[in-house]
Amino acid sequence: MPGANYSSMDLPPPALARDLADLGATQALARQVAALLRPGDAVLLAGPLGAGKTEFARALLRDLAGDPTLEVPSPSYTLVQSYATRLGPVHHFDLWRVAAPGALVELGWDEARQGVVLVEWPDRLGACTPPDALTIELQPTGGAHSRRAVLSGWPDRIGHLG
Numbered sequence: 001m002p003g004a005n006y007s008s009m010d011l012p013p014p015a016l017a018r019d020l021a022d023l024g025a026t027q028a029l030a031r032q033v034a035a036l037l038r039p040g041d042a043v044l045l046a047g048p049l050g051a052g053k054t055e056f057a058r059a060l061l062r063d064l065a066g067d068p069t070l071e072v073p074s075p076s077y078t079l080v081q082s083y084a085t086r087l088g089p090v091h092h093f094d095l096w097r098v099a100a101p102g103a104l105v106e107l108g109w110d111e112a113r114q115g116v117v118l119v120e121w122p123d124r125l126g127a128c129t130p131p132d133a134l135t136i137e138l139q140p141t142g143g144a145h146s147r148r149a150v151l152s153g154w155p156d157r158i159g160h161l162g
Contacts, residue, residue: 015152016161023145026052029161030059033134036157037064037116039088042130044122047138052147053120056138057092060118064090075120080107089115101126134158 045053058072064085091112
């Protein structure tokens with residue numbers, strides 16, 4: 001149902017699905033996630049090209065930085081962008097062009113994990129995938145900016161996103 005919110009009772013725990021009608025709804029979800037983040041967290045953003053991964057990351061980073069106009073380019077070519085936020089450093093990775101998880105060492109993955117990491121194309125993490133991450137699968141649903149978000153992980157916090 002477009003516009004409906006689904007609780008964790010509708011899906012195997014700990015998962016939550018949300019229909020996001022527009023860009024504003026995606027940004028609101030990103031702000032909710034930002035409010036629950038802690039240093040050492042990983043947020044994995046999955047979905048096809050154009051699903052809204054970078055838009056979600058941009059809204060989350062702007063919220064954490066306290067700057068609604070913060071320039072947040074897609075890290076597609078730089079592979080990682082780092083930001084100073086109220087939680088400390090947040091590292092935004094785009095692994096689309098990463099061929100093997102071994103390249104993460106060169107990108108400073110281990111050091112980045114001390115702060116918060118946002119990862120687009122997390123399937124390329126391989127064995128480096130944090131087991132305690134929040135995964136957000138974004139799927140376009142037909143409208144220009146409408147999408148469905150399926151969130152999983154964070155058993156101690158996911159209920160606060162419902």
